[in-house]
């Protein structure tokens with residue numbers, strides 16, 4: 001990844017690189033700092049400075065403009081675009097912001113050639129994807145798979161399936177801002193086109209498994225609490241909306257919800273999708289909308305029983 005970063009810096013004529021890591025990942029931060037020190041000591045960096053920066057632990061700092069704000073030492077909030085990062089990014093200078101997965105693959109492509117890279121995985125989206133397995137799964141691991149591997153290869157091959165002999169109910173694919181897929185969709189390859197064709201999203205490569213005993217409403221409540229905590233507070237629809245979502249989800253999860261609450265959440269989803277400033281708020285109810293479509297019976301089971 002450091003080599004890819006240096007190649008990227010050379011390509012755009014930059015002398016300053018930053019690797020931004022969420023503050024909680026102390027081991028990664030210390031390993032990266034050590035790797036950068038070793039590269040510098042061996043004279044591999046030339047006059048390019050690489051700094052490993054520990055963020056304060058904000059989900060929204062996965063957004064490019066919020067990272068740049070955080071690097072400048074101000075609040076990690078997204079900026080209004082335009083201008084784009086390529087025009088005015090860090091300290092108002094043109095800035096390239098990329099995921100580490102992208103930088104890590106650059107040296108391999110340069111060493112082995114584009115044809116070699118093009119021969120790995122799916123034809124239209126060649127290469128590999130990091131997938132991170134969590135939830136009700138035997139092996140909670142992070143694996144790198146070619147893009148023609150299927151979700152079944154990932155979940156059953158690497159994850160070793162669901163513990164306790166239980167059946168898989170669903171996967172939340174791509175992270176908490178994404179929707180769910182059902183077990184009958186497990187034979188879908190993990191390239192962007194195929195995943196999109198089943199109405200899902202690959203997102204960050206996160207794969208969260210739910211076993212058959214779960215009610216999806218309980219999972220949605222946890223997601224809602226996460227969004228309320230992570231909302232940076234810059235814009236009203238997200239700051240207020242994420243609080244209202246938690247209230248409604250708490251009511252539903254406690255078996256006290258009504259059909260009217262579900263309708264309210266649906267209208268909130270449309271409103272937040274249109275009016276929130278950044279993708280965090282815009283996608284705060286994506287998982288809810290997906291769950292409502294795929295598992296209406298879970299919501300039905302949680303509605304208040306009228307006396």
Ligand code: SF4
Nearest residue numbers: 233234235238278281
């Ligand atoms: S949508 Fe949420 S996270 Fe994004 S700017 Fe608005 S308050 Fe901040």
